[in-house]
Amino acid sequence: MTAGTGTFAPRPGAAPLPRMIRAQAALETRMLLRNGEQLLLTVVIPTLLLVLFSAVDIIDTGAGKSVDFLAPGILALAVLSTAFTGQAIATGFERRYGVLKRLGASPLPRWALMTAKTCAVLVTEVLQVVLLTVVAFALGWSPHGNPVSVVLLLLVGTAAFSGLGLLMAGTLKAEATLAAANLVFLLLLVGGGVIVPLAKFPEGAQAVLGLLPISALSDGLRTVLQHGAGVPWGDLGILAVWAVLGLGAAAKFFRWE
Amino acid sequence: MRSTPPGGDPQTPGREPAVEVVGLIKRYGSKTAVDGLDLTVARDSVTAVLGPNGAGKTTTVETCEGYRRPDAGRVRVLGLDPVADAAALRPRIGVMLQSGGVYAGARAEEMLRHTATLHAHPLDVADLIDRLGLGSCGRTPYRRLSGGQQQRLALAMAVVGRPELVFLDEPTAGLDPQARHATWDLVRELRADGVSVVLTTHFMDEAEQLADDVAIIDGGRVIAQGSPEELCKGGAENSLRFTGRPGLDIASLLKALPADSIAAELAAGTYRVNGRIDPQLLATVTSWCAQNGVMPDSIAVERHTLEDVFLELTGKELRA
Numbered sequence: 260m261t262a263g264t265g266t267f268a269p270r271p272g273a274a275p276l277p278r279m280i281r282a283q284a285a286l287e288t289r290m291l292l293r294n295g296e297q298l299l300l301t302v303v304i305p306t307l308l309l310v311l312f313s314a315v316d317i318i319d320t321g322a323g324k325s326v327d328f329l330a331p332g333i334l335a336l337a338v339l340s341t342a343f344t345g346q347a348i349a350t351g352f353e354r355r356y357g358v359l360k361r362l363g364a365s366p367l368p369r370w371a372l373m374t375a376k377t378c379a380v381l382v383t384e385v386l387q388v389v390l391l392t393v394v395a396f397a398l399g400w401s402p403h404g405n406p407v408s409v410v411l412l413l414l415v416g417t418a419a420f421s422g423l424g425l426l427m428a429g430t431l432k433a434e435a436t437l438a439a440a441n442l443v444f445l446l447l448l449v450g451g452g453v454i455v456p457l458a459k460f461p462e463g464a465q466a467v468l469g470l471l472p473i474s475a476l477s478d479g480l481r482t483v484l485q486h487g488a489g490v491p492w493g494d495l496g497i498l499a500v501w502a503v504l505g506l507g508a509a510a511k512f513f514r515w516e
Numbered sequence: 517m518r519s520t521p522p523g524g525d526p527q528t529p530g531r532e533p534a535v536e537v538v539g540l541i542k543r544y545g546s547k548t549a550v551d552g553l554d555l556t557v558a559r560d561s562v563t564a565v566l567g568p569n570g571a572g573k574t575t576t577v578e579t580c581e582g583y584r585r586p587d588a589g590r591v592r593v594l595g596l597d598p599v600a601d602a603a604a605l606r607p608r609i610g611v612m613l614q615s616g617g618v619y620a621g622a623r624a625e626e627m628l629r630h631t632a633t634l635h636a637h638p639l640d641v642a643d644l645i646d647r648l649g650l651g652s653c654g655r656t657p658y659r660r661l662s663g664g665q666q667q668r669l670a671l672a673m674a675v676v677g678r679p680e681l682v683f684l685d686e687p688t689a690g691l692d693p694q695a696r697h698a699t700w701d702l703v704r705e706l707r708a709d710g711v712s713v714v715l716t717t718h719f720m721d722e723a724e725q726l727a728d729d730v731a732i733i734d735g736g737r738v739i740a741q742g743s744p745e746e747l748c749k750g751g752a753e754n755s756l757r758f759t760g761r762p763g764l765d766i767a768s769l770l771k772a773l774p775a776d777s778i779a780a781e782l783a784a785g786t787y788r789v790n791g792r793i794d795p796q797l798l799a800t801v802t803s804w805c806a807q808n809g810v811m812p813d814s815i816a817v818e819r820h821t822l823e824d825v826f827l828e829l830t831g832k833e834l835r836a
Contacts, residue, residue: 265709266643269680272636273607282633286622293621353619361617364581365634366607366677516583 273366283367283375288382291345300444301340301387306394309333312454313398320456323485330395330402331480332453337387338413339451339473342380342420344444350376350428351436359515369515373425380417388413403487409480411490415498416476422505423472429513447473452481472501532595534559534681534712535580540589542575542736549575551736552589557729562703562713564723566822567733568830573716574614576733577683580714581611594681607635610679612670614686618658624669625654628676635677644672648698663690671699675706682706684715688722700725720823730822734830747825754793756801758815759786764808772804773797793817 273279291297312318313326320328353359362372392400427436449455451473457465468474479494535557542550550572557563567573578584579591582598582605591598596605618627625645632638645651648668653661661669667690674682687703688696703726706713717723723730724744732740732747740747762784769779769789777791789801798817805812 265705266639267675267678267706267709267711269608269709269711270637270678271608271680274634274636279634282630286619286626286630289626290619290621356618356620357613357616358619360583361611361613361673363583364606364609364611365631367634368603 276368276371279367280371280375280378283372284378284382287375287379291341291349291379291383294349297345297349301337301345301383302390305333305337305340305387305391308336308454309391309394310398313395318455319459321458324399324401326395326398326400327402327485328456328481329454330391330400331484332477333391333395334388334413334480334484335416335451335473335477336448336453337391338384338416338476339420339444339447341383341387342417343424344440345383345424346376346380346421347424347427347440348437350425351431351433351440354428354515355433357516363515377417377421380421384413384417402484404483405489408483408490412476412479412483412495412498415495415502416472416479419472419476419498419501419505422502422507422509425509425513426505429509429515447471452477470497472498475501531559532592533557534561534594535563535714536590536592537576537580538590540576540579540591541587542572542579542584543587549736550579553733553737555731555738555741557712557714559712560707560710561728562707562715562726563729563731564727565714565716565731565733566718566720566723566826567716571733571830572736573733574685575736577685577714577716581609581683582606607677608680610674610677610682612674612682612684612687614689615666617670617673618666620657620659622658623655624650624658624661624665627658628669628672631673632676637678639676639678641676644676647702648672649695664692664695667691668695668699671702675702675711679711681712681714684713686716686718688717688719696722720821720826724822732826732829739829740825744822748820748822754790754820755818756789756793756798756815757782757786757818758801758805758812760805760810760812761785764810768808769801769804772800 309326309329312329316325350359359372363369424440427440431439447453450460450468451471452468453473457468457474457478460468469478475494475497479491479498482488482491482494533556535555537553537555540550540553541548553572553576555576565573565577575584579586580593580598582602585599593605594608598605622630625641628645629641632641645654648671650665650668650672653665656665658666658669667687671684671687674684684703688699691699700722703713703715715726727744730742730744730747731738762781764781764787766779766781766787770777773779773789774791774797777789777797779787779789782788789797791797802812802815
C-alpha cells in the first residue's frame with residue numbers, strides 16, 4: 260500500500276467486535292425509542308389496557324383482583340409488541356430502504372447485526388417491564404412466584420416472537436409486513452389470553468388458541484405470577500417449539516434486500 | 517477501438533489490481549443482466565463505468581461489492597473473492613449505494629459517526645461533515661434530508677472508514693452544481709491520496725472530468741474501455757469548422773483537400789470539413805482561404821466528446 264499522508268490515505272480496518280456490537284445495539288435502541296408509532300405500540304397501548312381493564316370491570320377475569328389477572332397478560336403483550344410487531348415493522352422498512360443492504364457492506368458481520376437487534380429488543384423490554392410493573396403495583400397488584408421462572412418465560416417468549424417477526428420482515432414487502440404485523444398483534448391481543456381469559460372461548464377453539472405463543476406466554480406468566488406455581492414447563496415447551504421453528508425459518512428464508 | 521483489451525497495464529508486483537472481472541455472467545431468471553463482462557480497474561485510479569439504463573452497471577458493481585454471486589466468471593476485488601472472502605474484504609472497501617442505506621429516523625451526523633465507529637481508523641467526522649457541507653443538517657433525520665443531502669451523507673459513509681477502494685453508484689445524481697463540484701473535488705482528493713475509485717455515472721462530463729479510465733457497458737458487456745482522450749480520438753472522425761462570406765466555392769476547396777475529406781456549407785457562411793483533421797489539413801484550409809481572399813472570422817477544430825462516442829456506440833434510441 261502506498262504510504263500516503265493525505266487525509267484520505269487508506270488505513271482500513273474493522274473496529275473490535277464488542278465495540279461494533281455495542282454501537283449497533285445503542286443505535287438500534289435509539290431508533291426504536293425515537294419512533295412515535297413504535298412507542299404507541301410498545302408503551303402506550305399496554306399501559307392503557309392495563310389501567311383501563313384494571314380500573315373498569317369490563318371483562319370478567321375470574322376470582323380475585325382483575326389486575327392480578329391482567330398484569331401477566333400485559334407483560335406478555337409487551338413482549339409481543341416489541342419482539343414481534345415492532346421488530347417486524349422496523350426491520351421490514353430497514354430492508355426496504357437498503358439499511359440492511361448497506362450494513363451488509365460494512366465491517367459489521369450479519370450475526371453481529373442480529374445480536375445488536377436482539378440487545379435493542381431486550382433493552383426495550385426491560386424498560387417496558389419496569390414501567391408496567393410500577394403501574395401494576397400502583398393498581399394494587401400482588402405478584403407471586405419465582406422471578407427466575409418469569410425471566411425464563413420472557414426470554415424464550417422473546418426468542419419465539421423475534422423469529423416470527425424477522426421471518427415476516429425478511430420475506431414480505433415492508434407495507435405487507437406493516438399491515439400483517441399490526442393485524443396479528445390485534446388478533447393475538449384478543450385471542451391469546453392477554454385480557455380475555457381463554458376460558459371465554461368455545462372448548463374446541465381453546466385447544467387451538469392454547470398452542471399460540473402469546474397464549475403460552477400469558478398463561479405461563481399467569482401460572483407463576485398469579486398462582487405462584489413453579490416453572491410452567493408445558494408453556495415453556497410450546498414457546499421453545501415456536502422459537503426453534505420461527506428462528507429456523509427466518510434464518511432460512513430471510514432476504515436481506 | 518472496440519473493446520480495448522483490459523488488464524494490459526502493468527501492476528506493481530505483489531499488488532493486485534483493484535478490481536479484476538473476467539467473463540462475468542449474471543442472470544435474473546430468464547434475463548441476462550451481465551453477459552461475459554471483462555473489466556480491470558488499476559489501483560490509485562478513477563474508473564468511470566458508463567452505460568445506458570439496464571446495461572448491467574449496477575449488477576457489475578454489486579457483484580464486486582459481494583451482493584451478487586456470479587453465475588459464471590471470476591471476480592477479484594483487491595485480490596479477494598467478494599463472496600468467499602467477504603469478511604476480509606468489507607473493511608477495505610467503501611460502498612455508496614444508488615439510494616437509501618440509512619435508518620429513516622437516524623440523524624445525518626449520528627449515522628456518519630456510527631459508521632465511523634465500525635472502523636478501526638476512521639476519518640475525522642467533523643471535518644468530513646464540513647467538507648461535504650452537511651453541517652447545517654447534522655441533526656436532521658435522514659427522511660427529512662433533501663435528495664442531495666442524502667447523497668452526500670451516503671458518500672461520506674463510503675469514505676469515512678478510510679478504504680483502499682470505493683464504489684460509488686451514481687454519486688452525483690440529483691445534486692446541484694455546487695454539491696457536484698464538492699463531490700468531484702473529493703473524488704480527486706481520494707485518488708491523489710491513493711484511494712482507488714470505481715464510479716458509475718450518466719454524466720459524460722463527470723467521466724471526462726474525473727476518470728483516468730472509462731468503461732462503456734452495454735448489453736451486459738464492456739464495449740469500449742480507455743482513457744477519455746483515447747475514446748474520443750478513437751473511432752469517430754473529427755471536424756473543422758470555419759466561418760467566412762457565404763457562397764464560397766466548395767468544389768475548389770475539396771480539390772485542395774485530401775481525397776477522403778468532405779466539405780459542406782452548413783448554413784450561410786458556416787463551413788465544415790470532415791476528415792482526418794491534422795496540422796497539414798488546417799494549413800491547407802487557411803492557404804485556400806488566403807488564395808480566395810477569404811478572411812475566416814472563426815476557425816475551430818471540433819473534437820468528438822465522450823457523449824458523441826457514447827451515443828455512437830450505444831445508439832440513440834431510448835432505453836427502458
